[in-house]
Amino acid sequence: MTLPALLLSLCMGMTAFTAHATLTAADINTYNxxxxxNEDKVDPAFDRFNQLIQQEGATPLTLVYLGSAETLKGRDAMMPWTAMKYVEQGLAKIGKGLNLLANENTPISEQDIISGIPKSYLTCALAAATYxxxxDxxxxxxxxxxxxxxxxxxSxxxxxxxxxxxxxxxxxxxxxxxxxxxxQANQWLEVMLEKDKNHPETRKAQTLLAANK
Structure with a gap:
């Protein structure tokens, strides 16, 4: 193989590797x-986030996704002690992700948009949902x-x-x-109604609050 051809082959391989090592919508969908x-998706989600961290290094978002996926392994575990182990390990990873996030100072306007919002917001929201x-x-x-x-x-x-x-x-x-x-629940519902009263999440929240009056 000639040197130009070898360099082209290496560059193509690096491009493919980089693309494979990037968090994608498909990865997030698997987690969701x-x-x-869907218990069949838990291990693939966990393995994928673990792979991303091995290839790219840990980021707040991938650590929180990995930790949250590990708590799902605990959710689905058959034995209580196994469930405890997975959840505690997952929580430790989420904690590390939030600690990393606390040390970042990239302005919101300059952050990557993941799932429609800046990645720090997604990181916090995912951690909040898991926690x-x-x-109890x-x-x-x-x-x-x-x-x-x-x-x-x-704001x-x-x-x-x-x-x-x-x-x-x-x-x-x-x-x-x-x-x-x-x-507070009613205040957040008012925000949802103002933004889009017909959105499925808004309607679901209305139903939930009506049942808790």
Whole structure:
């Protein structure tokens, strides 16, 4: 093989490797299916995020995705001690991701957009959703709810496309109800109604709050 041909081959290989090592919508969709209860998607999601970290290095978002996927392994484990191990390991990874995020200072306007919102917002929202849905025995609900309170109060977050943030408001309302914070839940519902009263997440939140009056 000639030198130019060899260089071209190497460049093409590096391009393919780089593309494969990038978080994609398909990766996020696999995780979302796992989180929604599809047990067959849990291991593929976990393995993919682990692969990304091995290839690219840890980022706040991939660490939180990896940790959240590991808590799903705990959700689906047959034995209680195995479930505890997976959840605790997952929480440790999420904690590392949030610590990394706290040390980043990239302005929101300069961040990559992932799933329609800046990646730091997605990182916080995913951590909040994971923390706030765990059983009380893991003692992370309050931290998850605090993440929602901080995130949804940011003016720049409130300006993000509602199509991309509706699910976050929906999960935040679930957390508010679990915290017996009906006033906050209603405030967030008002925001959802103002942004798009016909959005499926808005309607679901309305139904949820109506059932808790």
């Amino acid at each position: 299916q796992a989180a929604a209860g 706030s849905q765990l059983p 025995m893991f003692n992370h609900f309050e931290r998850g709810y605090d993440l929602y309170l901080g995130l949804l109060s940011e 720049e977050f409130q300006q993000q496309p509602y199509q991309a943030t509706a699910w976050i408001y929906g999960y935040a309302i679930q957390a508010a109800l679990r915290a017996d914070d009906l006033n």
